[in-house]
Amino acid sequence: MDWAQPHILLLLILVLPLLWWLQRKSLHPMSPQRRRALWVVRSALTVLLLLGLAGPAWVLKTYDQSIFVMDHSQSQGKSGVQNAFERANQLAESLPRNTSIGFVSAGRITKVLQVPQYGHEPKKPDREIIESDGAQSNLAAAVTMARGLFPPATSRRLVLLTDGVQTRGDLETAARDASVAGITIDAVPVAGEARPDVRAVRLRSSHSRLHEGATLALHADIESSLVGKGRIRLFENGIEVEEQALEMKVGEQRSILFRRTPEQRNLYTYRVRRGL
Helix, strand or coil: CEECCHHHHHHHHHHHHHHHHHHHHCCCCCCHHHHHHHHHHHHHHHHHHHHHHHCEECCCCCEEEEEEEEECCHHHHHHHHHHHHHHHHHHHHHCCCCCEEEEEEECCCEEEEECCCCCCCCCCCCHHHHHCCCCCCCHHHHHHHHHHHCCCCEEEEEEEEECCCCCCCCHHHHHHHHHHCCCEEEEEECCCCCCCCEEEEEEEECCCCCCCCCCEEEEEEEEECCCEEEEEEEEECCEEEEEEEEEECCCCEEEEEEEECCCCCCCCCEEEEECC
C-alpha cells in the first residue's frame, strides 16, 4: 500500500496524546471507564479521518509496453527504410528485458507486424517490413492503431521512426489524442539519401461526362521538394497510357496537361503517379 500524502500520518504522533491530555483535563463528571471509552472512540475517529486525508492507494505492478511505428514511405528511399529497420533493432536491444515490444508499419495501409505480449522476450521486426506498401505515408492511422494495441495497466510508449513527411491523415491530432490517453510518444528521425522528390498533389478533369469521341483534358498538379528531374505517369483504368518527363525546382508547383480521347463508351478512372 502507498499513500498520496504520507506526511499527514505524522499528525497521529501529536493528535493521540493531545486527545488523552484533553480527556484527563476535562471537568465533566463521568466514571473512569466511560472516560477511557470516550477517548478510544475519539481516537478511532481521528485515526480514520487522518488515514482518509493521507490518501491510501494500492500499488499495482505495471508492465512496460513499447510499440515502434515504422515509416516505410517512398520519400525515404530504400536506404531510409533500411535505416529505420536498423534503428528499431538498436532501440529494441536497449530496452529492459521485461519490456513487451510491438511493431506497426505506417504506409498507405497500416499493418500490425507484432502485437506486444506479456512474458515474452523482445522480438525484432522481420525484414519483410521493408517491402511494405510505401506508396503513401499515413502516420496518423498508424498511431491510432498502435494506441488500441496497448492493454490496460501498462506503461505505454510509442516510438515513431520517420522522416516526418506524411501524405495522408493528421498526425498532430492523433498524437494529441494519444497523449491525452496517457501514452508517451517519442520521435526518432530517420531518412535515406537526399534525392529529387516529385509528388502529384491532385488530378483535375475538364469534364465529368463526355460524348463518344470527345477529348478529355486532365491537369495533374505537381510539386517537388528538391531540384531534379522526374517523370509523371498517367494510368487509365489501371493501365499506363502516357508518360511525361519534367524538371522541377524547390517548392515549385506545376500543372501537367494530359489529353485523352476514349475510343468507346465506358466508365474511365484516371490516376497519376510519380515515375521511379
